[in-house]
Amino acid sequence: MTIKLPNWPPERLVREAVLAWNLRHPGKEFSATSPWPDLCAAVHRFLRHQHSVYDQTLDALAGYDAEVRDELAEAIYQLARAQYPWLRSETDPRPFPKALAVPDLLFDKRSYALSEVHTRISHLESALRDLQHKTGVWDQVHQLRAELSELRQIAREEFKALTQTVPQSYAHSTTYVRRKERAYYYGGLALPESYTCYAGFRCSACDMAVMQTKRAVPVGQGRRWLVFSCGCTSYAVAPAPAGYRLEPVTAAFWAQLRLEHEQDAESGLA
Numbered sequence: 001m002t003i004k005l006p007n008w009p010p011e012r013l014v015r016e017a018v019l020a021w022n023l024r025h026p027g028k029e030f031s032a033t034s035p036w037p038d039l040c041a042a043v044h045r046f047l048r049h050q051h052s053v054y055d056q057t058l059d060a061l062a063g064y065d066a067e068v069r070d071e072l073a074e075a076i077y078q079l080a081r082a083q084y085p086w087l088r089s090e091t092d093p094r095p096f097p098k099a100l101a102v103p104d105l106l107f108d109k110r111s112y113a114l115s116e117v118h119t120r121i122s123h124l125e126s127a128l129r130d131l132q133h134k135t136g137v138w139d140q141v142h143q144l145r146a147e148l149s150e151l152r153q154i155a156r157e158e159f160k161a162l163t164q165t166v167p168q169s170y171a172h173s174t175t176y177v178r179r180k181e182r183a184y185y186y187g188g189l190a191l192p193e194s195y196t197c198y199a200g201f202r203c204s205a206c207d208m209a210v211m212q213t214k215r216a217v218p219v220g221q222g223r224r225w226l227v228f229s230c231g232c233t234s235y236a237v238a239p240a241p242a243g244y245r246l247e248p249v250t251a252a253f254w255a256q257l258r259l260e261h262e263q264d265a266e267s268g269l270a
């Protein structure tokens with residue numbers, strides 16, 4: 001029997017173990033700050049059930065065999081301790097080193113967010129597979145299924161948006177409304193002033209001058225777009241392909257843009 005445990009940093013392994021547990025045990029949730037012995041046990045359980053042949057092996061036995069079960073569990077436990085030296089219930093290894101930083105650029109950020117959605121989707125699918133054998137969990141199953149179908153829809157749309165590299169029209173754009181800060185935001189790019197110019201009007205909401213990049217700038221995932229920004233709203237738009245003109249960005253356009261995307265404020269990118 002070969003078991004290959006995932007080669008993940010501690011932060012991710014704990015985060016996913018917590019997620020796996022919480023989806024299966026509503027009302028008894030853990031968090032990354034829960035007592036270490038509990039978390040450590042949750043990680044071992046996660047590795048055993050979600051990342052090894054433990055369940056399949058026991059299911060394939062003709063009958064229940066406690067001895068086989070214990071031996072298998074012990075083998076996986078020892079393997080995990082060998083692979084993750086920090087995974088010891090006696091010593092709390094937290095805080096963990098920071099996981100990879102979230103990328104800065106607009107589309108790199110979106111692509112990263114999409115990968116997080118896919119992680120959650122696979123956890124939901126796995127939890128639903130386990131819960132379908134249980135009784136009295138109808139509400140929970142119903143809730144997880146609803147979330148799963150919502151996330152699949154989001155993932156499909158976002159994938160389409162992210163992989164559509166050739167703009168279909170001048171309308172290929174994205175808007176980002178912020179409520180708290182009053183600062184220019186050019187899709188995550190730190191731009192010297194000489195790269196931007198006044199767009200010709202002020203924002204009626206934050207009263208800051210609306211600025212625009214003089215030319216298309218990198219916004220992640222290989223794209224170069226024009227970016228407009230005031231203190232509360234940013235608007236990135238693909239340069240117009242041949243035969244199209246960009247819709248003029250005016251004070252009225254800006255007010256409308258802000259209005260349309262206001263409800264997405266704080267949730268990140270619209």
Ligand SMILES: [Zn+2]
Binds near residue numbers: 208
């Ligand atoms: Zn504004």
